[in-house]
Amino acid sequence: MNGVVVVLGRQGAGKGTQCGLLQDRYDGVAHVSTGDMLRDAAASGTPLGAHAEAIMATGDLVPDDVMCDVVAERLAALDRSGVTVLLDGFPRTPAQAEALAGMTAPDGLLGAVLLEVDVREVSERMQARGRGDDTAEGIARRLELYETQTAPLVDWFAERGLLRRINGTGEPAEVFDRLATAIGGLVPLRLSR
Ligand code: ADP
Secondary structure, eight states: OOEEEEEEEOTTSSHHHHHHHHHHHEETEEEEEHHHHHHHHHHHTOHHHHHHHHHHHHTOOOOHHHHHHHHHHHHHHHTTSOOEEEEESOOOSHHHHHHHHHHHTTTOEEEEEEEEOOHHHHHHHHHHHOOTTOSHHHHHHHHHHIIIIITHHHHHHHHTTOEEEEEOOSOHHHHHHHHHHHHHTTSOOEEOO
8 A cells, every 4th residue: 555645524525525536537546435334334234334323323423443443454455555545534533543643654644635614514515415314413413523523633633744724615626626736745646547
């Protein structure tokens, strides 16, 4: 593996959409979304999925030890590939950030890009999207956990000189260009053919 770029931002900021586009547009970029992994596990009825499903429905966080194992396993599976991982949805707590630093040491944590969109806009986007956990209560709970658990990670990355901030509002194509430019400053990007 070439390294990990963390994609940070509120729920509904467009992380999943933009990471999918980046994976399509550039060679050697792998989008790893913990939310997608948990939803896949729930759909396949694995023990992890059964455990995560009820938690996700309320908008609460799956316990750190479970998430750290899930991510460590996925990164280990990609270890021998040359890919750059775009990590979406992890870390979400300080303990997860410390665990990620351990998993990627000494030089695999390339940086973090923060997709900035305000609370009002992400709430509207999630209401329009209407995923299973996008109920009024689920959205409120997830945004509350973002502020208390995940927002402190912005400073955690900034203090380590790893943070880049990106305006996540405007046309999706503009956001894509901003994101690609920021990530391109961390790792060389090659257009896929
Ligand atoms: P969103 O960012 O809109 O909440 P995700 O797909 O990233 O959507 O996550 C959906 C749910 O999956 C979360 O509400 C949480 O229950 C669970 N989840 C995903 N990633 C993590 C994580 N790193 N730690 C704990 N729970 C997680």
